[in-house]
Amino acid sequence: MEESYETKEDINDDVWRLRKWLVNEKCCNDILPYQEELVTGLADLCQFQQSLVEQMTESDDFALVLVKNLKELELERIRYLLKEYLRTRLRKIESWLFYLWRDKEKWSLLSSSETEYTKQLHQLITSHFERSFLSGLPEKLRTIDERDGDNPPGNLDDMDEFVFLYAAKEIGNVTTDPSSQVTSTIHIRKGEVVCLRYSVAKQYLLDESAFLL
Amino acid sequence: MYGDHATALVHHLYKSSTLPPYNEDLVRQVVQEINELYIRLVQLLESVNNDLADPKIGGTAIFFHRVILRNKRCVLAYLLDRFYRLRDSGNLSSVDQLDEHTSASEKQLLAEYEQLVATYSDNVQIDVSSSLYPPQALFLQVKVAKDCGTIMTENGPVHLRKDTLHYMKRTDIELLIQQGYLLPIS
Numbered sequence: 001m002e003e004s005y006e007t008k009e010d011i012n013d014d015v016w017r018l019r020k021w022l023v024n025e026k027c028c029n030d031i032l033p034y035q036e037e038l039v040t041g042l043a044d045l046c047q048f049q050q051s052l053v054e055q056m057t058e059s060d061d062f063a064l065v066l067v068k069n070l071k072e073l074e075l076e077r078i079r080y081l082l083k084e085y086l087r088t089r090l091r092k093i094e095s096w097l098f099y100l101w102r103d104k105e106k107w108s109l110l111s112s113s114e115t116e117y118t119k120q121l122h123q124l125i126t127s128h129f130e131r132s133f134l135s136g137l138p139e140k141l142r143t144i145d146e147r148d149g150d151n152p153p154g155n156l157d158d159m160d161e162f163v164f165l166y167a168a169k170e171i172g173n174v175t176t177d178p179s180s181q182v183t184s185t186i187h188i189r190k191g192e193v194v195c196l197r198y199s200v201a202k203q204y205l206l207d208e209s210a211f212l213l
Numbered sequence: 214m215y216g217d218h219a220t221a222l223v224h225h226l227y228k229s230s231t232l233p234p235y236n237e238d239l240v241r242q243v244v245q246e247i248n249e250l251y252i253r254l255v256q257l258l259e260s261v262n263n264d265l266a267d268p269k270i271g272g273t274a275i276f277f278h279r280v281i282l283r284n285k286r287c288v289l290a291y292l293l294d295r296f297y298r299l300r301d302s303g304n305l306s307s308v309d310q311l312d313e314h315t316s317a318s319e320k321q322l323l324a325e326y327e328q329l330v331a332t333y334s335d336n337v338q339i340d341v342s343s344s345l346y347p348p349q350a351l352f353l354q355v356k357v358a359k360d361c362g363t364i365m366t367e368n369g370p371v372h373l374r375k376d377t378l379h380y381m382k383r384t385d386i387e388l389l390i391q392q393g394y395l396l397p398i399s
Contacts, residue, residue, distance in 0.1 A: 076348040136244040
């Protein structure tokens, strides 16, 4: 690996955590809990750093100019992480809109803004369907939540697909396939990379003892 | 054969990697077919007083119903996939450029979707429609593709005339790059 995935315990720990959660979001097709404290904390830090940068007036001192530019670049990088994290979650909401609409228990994993976004988007899309197509059909055929055979409209991908997991902490013995009649366990140590079913790996993502690659 | 129009609609979109024009005729034909099948299904059920014990009657009723659902699913998938392609096509504010390829309903949906994203950005106080790529550097060299007039930067006003080169802060010109007015050189 080009860089260490060791947990960095310093003021940039939150940036590191946000990056891990962004990769988690990108690598799995599941609705993960919204990291509100992390996002709000970093957004506030960015605002504070922005005010520091604005206070640094133009100077002929090369060192000061360099420090200002470095702070601004760091600010842009952290802002990119925040925006990409929020964008990735919005994309998932858009992809799994009708699944979310059917399973409202999943809404507890969304932020209040994302919940509002889901409701509004559902309204926009269903209005578009009405205008373009459904209004021309008999009234009994205008609902969207009908099943076509065994396929409900909108469904998450297979939760048993394999994912690569990096253990940030000692995890210990893990049963690799709980549904199988043959019990198989592996021991996961800190720093190891393993390939597991997502349904098994999920709990370790949620308590941040591991993250996806 | 029943379902051919719906199959053609999905195939028409599947074959194209970009966004083809909205096929209103095919959608209308699918709607017509669904309505015809629905009338036949209702007439069939009324003729046997909803008694589907006879396998021939039950089989025919199921066939009509399944074709109706399949046609409906194809059209909804067509509409949804077109929305995803329009969303991913980049700059949505220049909807005029998509005039020939989109229906009136799609234009309305895109305008409302843009507004929804803007409202979400206001709520979280983070503009999610900017910084689409990881920032490589603070400053960028750009060439002006179309006249943009004058913009204010922290170093003063900058006149962006066509074919001129400028070395500017990325955050000042990101929107103009997204809209195609400026072309990054480095």
